[in-house]
Amino acid sequence: MTVPYKRILIAVLSALLLVATAASGGAATPPASPASGQQDFDWEIGTWRSTVRVLAEPLSESADTWLQFAGTSTVRPLLDRRANVVEFVVSGAAGSINALNMRLYEPQAQRWSLTFVNLRDGLLTPSVYGGFHNGAGEFYGDDQLAGRPIKVRFLIFRPGPDEARFEQAFSADGGTTWETNWLAVDRRTRR
Template structure:
């Protein structure tokens, strides 16, 4: 096995291409309000960058409550053998704080710190692949330092065959 393959730099190669995305987003995460989920559908396209040491995911979905147009920039850090994932919402043009991690036993797990409504939170992002042509993405927030988690984003992507 090459050094690159062993260290995780190619962990996202499977995702390069076009996908149909269905998304559920919790309307008000970490709130006392009822669990209202918003539904979206659209596409995501993943393109490799810089000899696959990075990639960019273009994400465009819409639904009855509007649309989400975003980028996810993923960079590989060879010294730490980990990836950073940074979400960019095109509505406000802001970068979210990155989550960091990698894949182990076929599951991608990434963690980071952020803020929600001015209070500090922990973020966990999980990626699983039930099959080569399907991927599942789940984001959860924690307001108690990671003791409990509330899932607020669930996406299922299915590869578009050309």
């Protein structure tokens, strides 16, 4: 792990700790009940082999070129499993993607926020919010693409205990139509 990478990871984890402490008023918070959703991501803790397809130019006229990547995804629990961080490192002919996904459970809203960190530019994306229903995760949010507002949808499916599928889609028409731009399949390599 390089020094800049360690600094970014420490800053991200520190920010998560501050947010969780502020949300609890600085006092220790008792663990959430299993029905609350706090354990929704427990199944994902561990290391996964990731294969990824990324649409080269989302929401454009040339939306038929897909880039291929492969690598690892490592999920670590934080704050008594009220948060977790995904370290995502993949590469392919088009280059590499090094990113973090910070996930934080909001007990008052009984939902998760997912915030992506691109280590190339060091920026946080606007969060998507949601949870799991009938075994599938659904998360929605607002963002911008090339200066125009878009909707973002992030879906998680579990075809089996050691396999997961992640799909991201954008909408430029307020959620009427969606264009998938990210497809990842993860297979567990280690718990």
